[in-house]
Amino acid sequence: MTFFKRYLLPRIIQYLVVIFIGTTVVFVVPRLMPTDPIQQTIERVTMQGTYIDPDAVEELKETLKELYGLKGTLFEQYAIFWKRLFRGDFGPSFAQFPTPVMELISISLPWTTILLLLTTLLSWVIGNILGGLAGYFSHYRWARILEGIAMFIRPIPYYIVALGLLILFAFIFPIFPVVGGASIGSEFKLSWNLIIDIIEHAFLPALSLIIVGTSTWFITMRLIVSNIVTEDYVSYAQSGGVSNKEIVFHYVIRNGLLPQITGLALSLGQIFSGALITEQVFSYPGIGTLLYRSISTGDYNLMMGITILSIIGIATGVLIIDIVYPLFDPRIRYE
């Protein structure tokens, strides 16, 4: 009970406050912008040369205001905004009117989630293990080679890596498809062909993310470990004849993981904002592509929807880490 009262409750309250403030900022910022989405929509319609008589325009304005949630004073709008939010309704998309934002997101989200969840976890695990090993056995040649590779990859801008892979494996050697998340016209029924097709399409984006992600985690872990190997508990275990394997995993990597776990939580939270460049380069139908489209078309509702989702994602990641961290570091306890 004390655990709940003194540890969990304050953190949950903090979590809700963060989401509340974040969402409020997301609500306010577009309304401070000089552009008027209703005027824009009407202009878009009239630009095409259609004549609408002024009464109809007034009517249209009212309808749009209500649809967009722009009716009434700022405070009234704010109340409506929250009411909608609790129903999971982010309003209609402006650019693809009247499809609800929620529907667009729920189509894109699985693509991004699966791709990023898998690549983030894989590169975290591989990067940390290799970084830990290379840090502990730093005098071996293979460790130096690994470090050299990571040092070489790390400073290359991500889009160069992604484009390089795309050119190499989809264009010069056409092993993998160039665009999309699945072949055009595939039927979305659960079948082996579909799964293989999806994996084939996801392979290059995943590879590019894993290459860059792994080398980043590798370098951080390698640095952390180079400090840990000088710790007294490591040399004491060595003086006790404890095997290198045990020292690497239970002493060095185990202690080095503590800061890395925080990093993992944050990058897992960022999944919901998508991988913008990856999805653009590989024309992958995820949240990143959606976000890019919403920005280029001025689709406020969609932007807000994605932003709120990523706020919730990161806040949840931090909350989960706060709760499970004592499992990893016994020095932090719920009092």
Place this chain on the structure above:
Amino acid sequence: MSVLKVKDLKSYYISEVFGIKRTVRAVDGVYMEINRDEVFGIAGESGCGKSTLIKTLLGMIKPPLTIVDGEIYYDFGDKKFNILSLNPDESRKIRWEYISYIPQSSMSVLNPVRRIRDTFKSFLGAHKKFEKDELEGLVKEHLSALGLPTEVLNAYPHQLSGGMRQRVTIALASILKPKVILADEPSTALDVVVQRGVIQLLRNIQEEQKNIIIIVTHDMGIHANICDRIAIMYAGKIIEEARTDEIFKHPLHPYTTYLIGSLPKIGDKSYRVSAPGSPPPLSNLPNGCSFHPRCPYVMEKCKKEFPSLLNVEDEHRVACFLVNKEDDNGARD
């Protein structure tokens, strides 16, 4: 019969940064012979090479520490070896089973994220195969024999007091009944009451297991309490070595005289004189006897030659021209 024999041991810290070579002569020509069932004390100021000597005796040689010269022979009856000529894997197996170690700072030597039980498991498991419950039983038995609560096994290091942590490291060092225990300042970070308990614990272990304990500390009181023989180290060399009562009654080297003269005595309120100045940096030792800049009896000879450690009386060796006036041809038995 001697179990440990150290011959002309020289271990230096050699580092090279931007092409500038720096040599710190931490242990510079040490001879030692330690017999079975003996508690041997090594005393000296901070930075005289005591801890490096212990590390070398343990075979824990990691760069920049380099063995320049010398031999360390262990003779355990069934096993005879020079620890400096073993390969890393062999010396890893020897450590803890034959030669164990009590570290200087018990505050940071235990893995902070593992329970004490797991530390025991990884230290023991590296040397012997155990059945599932056998290990637990052995550890519990050992802890209660030493008078420690078995609950410490469930604790993480940060939950234990400094004294308890030091006792845990002592229990770890003695659980495999090693032939030699090397203790590097085992009581330095502790308060006096806990110090007494820790020293008592060491003595009990020695009485029961009959192992050699080599104890390094600058605290002469502890040496007087526990040691059979004491060696005084100065600037990487042993300058005097004798039985405990002998060295306290008849110190011969001027440095030893200062060291013992500075100890307080009950009832005696006179001003205590300590050696003037401070020990020389080990990277830049003076010529001749390294103590000569601080020595009140310095002679011309002391500035040029280094006196060798010679027998004065039975089991009392000293390296000083004041004592060995004629015998200075540098030979040693």
